Amino acid sequence: MILVTGGAGYIGSQCALQLLANNYDVLVIDDLSTGHMEIISKIKEFGDVLFFNIKLSDKEAISKIFSEYNIDSVIHFAASSQVAESCINPKKYYVNNVFNSINLFNVMLSHNVNKLIFSSTAAIYGEPNYNPVDENHPKNPINPYGKSKLMIENILDDYDKAYNFKSVRLRYFNVAGADSDCRVGPWHEPETSLIPNILKSSFGSEKEFKIFGNDYPTKDGTCIRDYIDIEDLAQAHILALEYLLNGGGTNYFNLGTAQGELSP
Ligand SMILES: NC(=O)c1ccc[n+]([C@@H]2O[C@H](COP(=O)([O-])OP(=O)(O)OC[C@H]3O[C@@H](n4cnc5c(N)ncnc54)[C@H](O)[C@@H]3O)[C@@H](O)[C@H]2O)c1
Numbered sequence: 001m002i003l004v005t006g007g008a009g010y011i012g013s014q015c016a017l018q019l020l021a022n023n024y025d026v027l028v029i030d031d032l033s034t035g036h037m038e039i040i041s042k043i044k045e046f047g048d049v050l051f052f053n054i055k056l057s058d059k060e061a062i063s064k065i066f067s068e069y070n071i072d073s074v075i076h077f078a079a080s081s082q083v084a085e086s087c088i089n090p091k092k093y094y095v096n097n098v099f100n101s102i103n104l105f106n107v108m109l110s111h112n113v114n115k116l117i118f119s120s121t122a123a124i125y126g127e128p129n130y131n132p133v134d135e136n137h138p139k140n141p142i143n144p145y146g147k148s149k150l151m152i153e154n155i156l157d158d159y160d161k162a163y164n165f166k167s168v169r170l171r172y173f174n175v176a177g178a179d180s181d182c183r184v185g186p187w188h189e190p191e192t193s194l195i196p197n198i199l200k201s202s203f204g205s206e207k208e209f210k211i212f213g214n215d216y217p218t219k220d221g222t223c224i225r226d227y228i229d230i231e232d233l234a235q236a237h238i239l240a241l242e243y244l245l246n247g248g249g250t251n252y253f254n255l256g257t258a259q260g261e262l263s264p
Contacts, residue, residue, distance in 0.1 A: 001025040001069050002241065005056060005104065006077030008035025011119065011175060013043055013184040015075060015234040020047030022238055027069055029062065030078065031055040034188060042183055056100035059107060066111035073115035073244060074108060075237055076101065079149075082192055083123065086145035097148035102155065109163055115244040116156070117237055120169040122226070122254065124150040132226070132258035135171070153252070160250045168240040168248070173226040173256030175233055185230075194225070224260035 002019055006012040007028030012035070019026045020043070027050040028040065040051045050069070054061045056078055065071075079097045080086070086093040101118075108114065123146030125137045141147045159165035176195050178185030186196050201209035214221040236255050243251070 001027055001071050003065070003069075003071045003074045004028045004077065005074065006030055006035065006079065006119075007043070007049075007051075008032055008037065008039045009077060010184075010186045010188065011172075011230065011233065012075075012077035013039045014179055014230050015077070015237045016043050016049060017046055017179065017183060018231075018234040018238055019075075019241075020049065024241075026050070027065070027071070028052070029054045029056070029065065034080075036187055039184055039187070046183065056096070056104055059103050062104065062107045063110065066107060066113065071111070071113055073117070073241060074104070074113065075117040075241065076104060077119045079119065081121075081145060083143050083145045084192065086143050086148070090144035093144045093148045094151075097145075098151050098155075101152050105155070105159060105165065109159075109165065114163070114165045115241075116165070116167040117240050117244070118152065118156065118167055118169045120149050120153055120171040120252070121146060122171055122173045122256065124153065124171060131260075132256075133254065135252055135254055156250065166244055166248070167250050168244060169252040170233075170236060170240060171252065171254045172233060173228055173254070175230055176227045177230045180231060195227075226256040226258065226260050228256050 002024050004012055004016050004026055007016045008030035016026050016028060029052050032053060043049050052065060080093050122133065124139050124141050125133050126140035126142045129138060139150055141150050153169050156167040156169065186193060191197060198209055200206045211222050213223045216223045218224055233255055
């Protein structure tokens, strides 16, 4: 059985659907802080998913789940992930993303589960020194969100050396799109992602859309971002899971397209 933390959220729900499609047994833990019960109900239409409304900080409840179910590995999406909020309230990010992740890893260790897929981010690199940014690019995160994710990556290296704890860290660039069968999709309140906000300003109530930045070294001075489709991203998690289940060692990969704009 695969434990998915944050499976009621945008990326975790798409991944849960793909796990079911690949015949994995899935158990989701989510405190619904930014996720939605409606998403869990939708996933349940497509497979026998177990759901527990539990906070990652609740070590005892998580430990009970590991005692009761035969969990092979964990895909860990649950986190706070708004960059701007992380600058205003860094405490929330260091507690939820770092402290609560350590709680989860320690429970895993105490139940002899040593395989983890971790949602990391391109934000761990900070401002690019060169493009496209590869996995060896220096890591200088410029906000508490990126720093919290880099801290976890470093902890995972130490846990591997000391406890043989194997992880694949997937460093997402900008995740975009929704399930092509319209079962699940982005549902953030407030929505801070670029593409949903462009769509809102085109078709919804919010008529104004502001693009920040005008002095990047690009044709019009606005920045270039690298997007990855949500279904490709979820597929990468299945591949990473299979890699670990087949005995693969700790590893890390950027998940993007390395194409920020179309050729002129
Ligand atoms: N969306 C992106 O473009 C993007 C880019 C890079 C990395 N990421 C990372 O991917 C992961 C998923 O992102 P998302 O966009 O699906 O976010 P999301 O907010 O939609 O999903 C996160 C889920 O985790 C749950 N959660 C948060 N804290 C929890 C806690 N303490 N206990 C239990 N559940 C908790 C939330 O309720 C939510 O359902 C995050 O780790 C995020 O940092 C996302």
